[in-house]
Amino acid sequence: MARDEWNDLLSLWQTQTPDSPFPKPDDVRRLVGKMERVRRRQRWDFCVALMLVSATIVALALIFDHPLLRAGAAASLIGFAFLTYEILDHSRRSPRPENGEVPSIQYHRALLEHGLAFHRTRLWLRVLSVAPGGVLFFLGFAAARPSLAPVIYVELATFALAVSLIVPVNRKAAAKLERQLEQLEHLTDVR
Amino acid sequence: MQQDELYATVLSTFGAALERLARSYEADDDKRRDLLQEIHFALWRSLSTYAERCSLRTWVYRVAQNVAASHVVKGRRARPEFVGLDDVGDLPTSGDETGRLDRQITLDRIYGLIRTLTTLDRDVILLYLEGFDAASIAEITGLAATNVHTKIHRIKKLLKQLTKGESHGA
Numbered sequence: 001m002a003r004d005e006w007n008d009l010l011s012l013w014q015t016q017t018p019d020s021p022f023p024k025p026d027d028v029r030r031l032v033g034k035m036e037r038v039r040r041r042q043r044w045d046f047c048v049a050l051m052l053v054s055a056t057i058v059a060l061a062l063i064f065d066h067p068l069l070r071a072g073a074a075a076s077l078i079g080f081a082f083l084t085y086e087i088l089d090h091s092r093r094s095p096r097p098e099n100g101e102v103p104s105i106q107y108h109r110a111l112l113e114h115g116l117a118f119h120r121t122r123l124w125l126r127v128l129s130v131a132p133g134g135v136l137f138f139l140g141f142a143a144a145r146p147s148l149a150p151v152i153y154v155e156l157a158t159f160a161l162a163v164s165l166i167v168p169v170n171r172k173a174a175a176k177l178e179r180q181l182e183q184l185e186h187l188t189d190v191r
Numbered sequence: 192m193q194q195d196e197l198y199a200t201v202l203s204t205f206g207a208a209l210e211r212l213a214r215s216y217e218a219d220d221d222k223r224r225d226l227l228q229e230i231h232f233a234l235w236r237s238l239s240t241y242a243e244r245c246s247l248r249t250w251v252y253r254v255a256q257n258v259a260a261s262h263v264v265k266g267r268r269a270r271p272e273f274v275g276l277d278d279v280g281d282l283p284t285s286g287d288e289t290g291r292l293d294r295q296i297t298l299d300r301i302y303g304l305i306r307t308l309t310t311l312d313r314d315v316i317l318l319y320l321e322g323f324d325a326a327s328i329a330e331i332t333g334l335a336a337t338n339v340h341t342k343i344h345r346i347k348k349l350l351k352q353l354t355k356g357e358s359h360g361a
Contacts, residue, residue: 010322012298014207016298028232031232032232180265
């Protein structure tokens with residue numbers, strides 16, 4: 001291919017008309033700000049939900065004086081504290097771009113590996129941290145308020161179902177991350 | 192320079208190239224718009240930490256290429272069949288399309304070729320097409336200059352094969 005033809009080809013490439021107008025800095029700033037607010041709001045919502053559930057558990061344990069209910073409430077609070085610690089610790093240990101520099105593929109890989117470690121390890125410990133307390137709490141609640149027992153057993157079944165999903169949901173998330181890591185390796189295998 | 196000013200500079204200098212990069216990574220129109228938006232968001236965020244340790248051009252391309260590569264990884268369910276430059280098979284030529292080959296067909300073919308390549312080879316071919324010399328490509332990709340030269344040689348052969356016959360059709 002002659003030099004002129006190369007130049008024509010490069011010119012053809014470089015003079016393509018953009019499909020859409022470029023975003024305005026104000027729009028990007030606004031949208032990025034909105035996304036960050038949503039992320040902060042999600043974290044806040046999680047904390048509020050956890051506090052409300054904990055407050056409800058404590059209130060029920062105080063209102064209905066039953067040893068099983070109180071034991072369940074205490075165990076549940078300890079379990080929630082452990083789960084919260086797990087999530088916060090995972091967030092705290094999250095990889096950061098080196099020296100605040102350009103986020104690299106290595107950084108993206110480290111993020112995927114970090115997520116994979118969370119979804120792959122200590123799954124049964126998480127189940128055990130909330131399951132016994134929850135079961136004791138609902139059984140104690142049913143014992144304290146026999147008239148509400150049928151409804152409480154339905155809640156117990158729902159709770160058991162939710163807890164039983166912890167392991168498969170985490171394994172599914174881990175499988176997805178493993179797939180992404182494998183694809184990342186494949187994409188960059190010549191790097 | 193402030194984040195706003197830097198971003199405005201990025202837009203005016205690299206805006207069109209970023210769109211070409213997004214097009215090279217994503218064929219679907221809607222997903223490409225999403226990718227381009229992701230790139231702009233990542234650039235906007237990253238510019239707050241830009242400390243001129245490397246040129247703005249290097250920074251912009253590295254951020255954009257990493258976002259694009261991550262986009263490809265997130266978007267695919269099955270194992271992708273990306274290949275290196277040395278493994279690209281026979282490419283369609285324009286010999287049987289005399290008279291109707293136009294700019295768009297040539298560009299579509301180039302994009303088609305690029306989308307089959309591994310990330311690094313995509314980066315090299317994209318930067319080459321954007322007019323970067325081997326030293327600049329080496330700086331942006333982190334490859335050794337000799338390696339870039341080898342890849343450019345291979346890219347030229349592929350592009351020649353890809354556009355073979357265009358002159359007959361024109």
